[in-house]
Amino acid sequence: MSHAPTDWWRRAVIYQVYPRSFADSDGDGLGDLPGITAHLPYLRDLGVDAVWISPFYPSPQKDAGYDVADYCDVDPLFGSLDDADTLIATAHDLGLRVIVDLVPNHTSDRHEWFQAALASAPGSLERDRYMFRDIDENDLDTPPNNWESNFGGAAWSKTEGATGGDQWYLHLFDSSQPDLNWGNQEVRDTFDGVLRFWLDRGVDGFRVDVAHGMIKEPGLPDVEIRDAEAGTDDAAMASTSTPYWDRDGVHDIYRRWRKILDSYSTDTAERIMVAEAWVQPIDRIARYVRPDEHHQAFNFSFLDTRWDAAALREVIGESYRVNDAVGAPTTWVLSNHDVIRHATRLALAPEEAVTQLAGPVTEPDRTVGLDRARAATTLMLGLPGSAYLYQGEELGLPEVLDIPDDRRQDPTFFRTRGTDTPELGRDGCRVPVPWSADEVRNPAADKAAPWLPQPEIFADLAVDRQTGDAASTLELYRSLLHLRKELGIADGTARVLETRTDTVAVEVTPTEEADGSVLIVANLGTDDWLVPADRQVIAASRPGVTTSVPVDCTVWLAGPGSHVE
Ligand code: NOJ
Numbered sequence: 122m123s124h125a126p127t128d129w130w131r132r133a134v135i136y137q138v139y140p141r142s143f144a145d146s147d148g149d150g151l152g153d154l155p156g157i158t159a160h161l162p163y164l165r166d167l168g169v170d171a172v173w174i175s176p177f178y179p180s181p182q183k184d185a186g187y188d189v190a191d192y193c194d195v196d197p198l199f200g201s202l203d204d205a206d207t208l209i210a211t212a213h214d215l216g217l218r219v220i221v222d223l224v225p226n227h228t229s230d231r232h233e234w235f236q237a238a239l240a241s242a243p244g245s246l247e248r249d250r251y252m253f254r255d256i257d258e259n260d261l262d263t264p265p266n267n268w269e270s271n272f273g274g275a276a277w278s279k280t281e282g283a284t285g286g287d288q289w290y291l292h293l294f295d296s297s298q299p300d301l302n303w304g305n306q307e308v309r310d311t312f313d314g315v316l317r318f319w320l321d322r323g324v325d326g327f328r329v330d331v332a333h334g335m336i337k338e339p340g341l342p343d344v345e346i347r348d349a350e351a352g353t354d355d356a357a358m359a360s361t362s363t364p365y366w367d368r369d370g371v372h373d374i375y376r377r378w379r380k381i382l383d384s385y386s387t388d389t390a391e392r393i394m395v396a397e398a399w400v401q402p403i404d405r406i407a408r409y410v411r412p413d414e415h416h417q418a419f420n421f422s423f424l425d426t427r428w429d430a431a432a433l434r435e436v437i438g439e440s441y442r443v444n445d446a447v448g449a450p451t452t453w454v455l456s457n458h459d460v461i462r463h464a465t466r467l468a469l470a471p472e473e474a475v476t477q478l479a480g481p482v483t484e485p486d487r488t489v490g491l492d493r494a495r496a497a498t499t500l501m502l503g504l505p506g507s508a509y510l511y512q513g514e515e516l517g518l519p520e521v522l523d524i525p526d527d528r529r530q531d532p533t534f535f536r537t538r539g540t541d542t543p544e545l546g547r548d549g550c551r552v553p554v555p556w557s558a559d560e561v562r563n564p565a566a567d568k569a570a571p572w573l574p575q576p577e578i579f580a581d582l583a584v585d586r587q588t589g590d591a592a593s594t595l596e597l598y599r600s601l602l603h604l605r606k607e608l609g610i611a612d613g614t615a616r617v618l619e620t621r622t623d624t625v626a627v628e629v630t631p632t633e634e635a636d637g638s639v640l641i642v643a644n645l646g647t648d649d650w651l652v653p654a655d656r657q658v659i660a661a662s663r664p665g666v667t668t669s670v671p672v673d674c675t676v677w678l679a680g681p682g683s684h685v686e
């Protein structure tokens with residue numbers, strides 16, 4: 122990789138691996154690091170540049186590993202540190218970069234720090250690493266403020282019988298995920314060491330979990346409760362209106378980390394970080410990717426956009442505007458392990474359209490869902506910048522909507538059960554990847570069943586069924602990724618065209634030397650869209666498209682003209 126440009130991340134397509142659901146090498150029903158290593162050639166052939174691996178650290182797995190008990194080791198469920206080293210070395214040999222997940226907002230309650238805090242008195246150094254607050258003796262059951270956990274219920278729990286004495290502690294997620302106190306210098310120093318630990322092992326970067334949440338407003342004021350009408354105005358929707366999101370102080374942490382990353386960057390490769398920051402309006406995300414902070418941030422505004430031409434035109438244009446202003450590459454993402462898979466999400470009925478699964482939804486028409494998913498991906502991969510893919514989307518996997526309650530594992534499901542707003546949670550996008558149709562249909566007797574059940578449809582969508590079938594979603598992804606690279610799309614410039622129809626049309630000028638532009642056109646209307654006479658289809662989200670683009674289909678067009686009606 123010695124000749125690769127240092128700023129590889131500006132154009133990278135990064136594939137998210139969710140370890141427990143990717144590839145199981147030892148037959149225990151749970152994916153593992155050797156399973157990932159064994160399938161790295163598949164990812165190289167797919168045409169991605171990097172893998173981001175969700176947490177594989179020692180953890181009680183209350184939130185599928187986002188509850189970390191030790192930041193510098195590997196959970197035996199997934200393998201060993203040696204397995205991690207082998208994975209990193211194999212990836213590098215194949216020309217793939219490796220990004221690991223950093224979870225700094227909270228630890229697991231099994232982390233030695235939290236155990237030490239429970240055994241120490243209120244006011245101790247051990248408790249200062251977390252967000253402990255006293256219990257009001259006259260009001261034993263009212264938490265210090267009205268903050269709610271993202272997984273449902275109060276964001277405060279009592280230590281209940283801790284040897285050091287009882288207090289409340291803050292957890293923006295599950296009660297097993299106590300929030301760290303980032304005002305504590307030891308916490309900051311220790312995380313510097315965590316970064317160095319993985320950088321020394323050769324990782325190319327970090328995905329930073331809850332990057333907008335680590336600093337809380339001093340005094341921990343209540344969240345202002347708005348009535349339903351005021352609830353959707355711009356001020357109310359801004360992430361800064363919540364006292365634990367998007368505080369200015371988080372940026373000091375990122376400037377500090379950026380210096381560490383830069384000190385590890387070489388003439389051939391920069392080490393990077395990407396922010397998981399759910400902030401709005403879209404301008405706020407640019408603050409995370411200023412030149413001395415993160416290299417990238419996930420574009421959740423794009424992910425959150427419905428299958429609507431005007432909304433997509435707007436978000437694509439705005440994404441370039443805010444990122445260009447700070448010199449960061451715009452990123453694109455349609456799916457991850459927290460949201461409804463886009464092959465289902467983009468076809469939900471408008472009144473049921475959500476990003477995350479709350480209550481039950483009507484299963485949308487699978488063909489419409491897959492057509493839209495393929496069209497959305499063909500649009501996304503035609504756009505300059507960096508793109509994120511989530512394992513299994515290259516197979517067109519739908520969200521699994523009918524996981525039996527007794528098989529669900531997401532804490533969101535348990536924390537909201539029996540409340541006014543029960544949620545099914547995120548398990549439906551986490552069902553293990555089907556590698557072989559036969560394995561889905563006839564599970565081997567000597568292997569444990571996958572940790573979440575694979576539905577029958579996963580057999581038809583298995584990797585071995587799609588490989589070599591030119592009409593398959595897998596081959597579509599392969600050809601788009603290869604053409605994207607060949608044309609130099611990621612480094613190009615984009616202009617969103619003002620169209621009068623229900624199309625999204627983006628003119629991409631690949632590089633300065635390039636011969637003509639590539640026009641990306643997605644048809645979200647109700648009629649076919651006719652390809653202009655001076656343009657040729659060079660890629661299409663559906664097979665056999667030449668002159669007429671059907672509804673819910675995206676094409677890449679070569680040729681001189683850029684006029685689109
Ligand atoms: C965001 C992660 O993507 C999600 O899976 C996790 O539950 C929360 N952060 C808490 O770590």
Ligand code: MG
Pocket residue numbers: 144145146147148149150151152153198
């Ligand atoms: Mg396994």
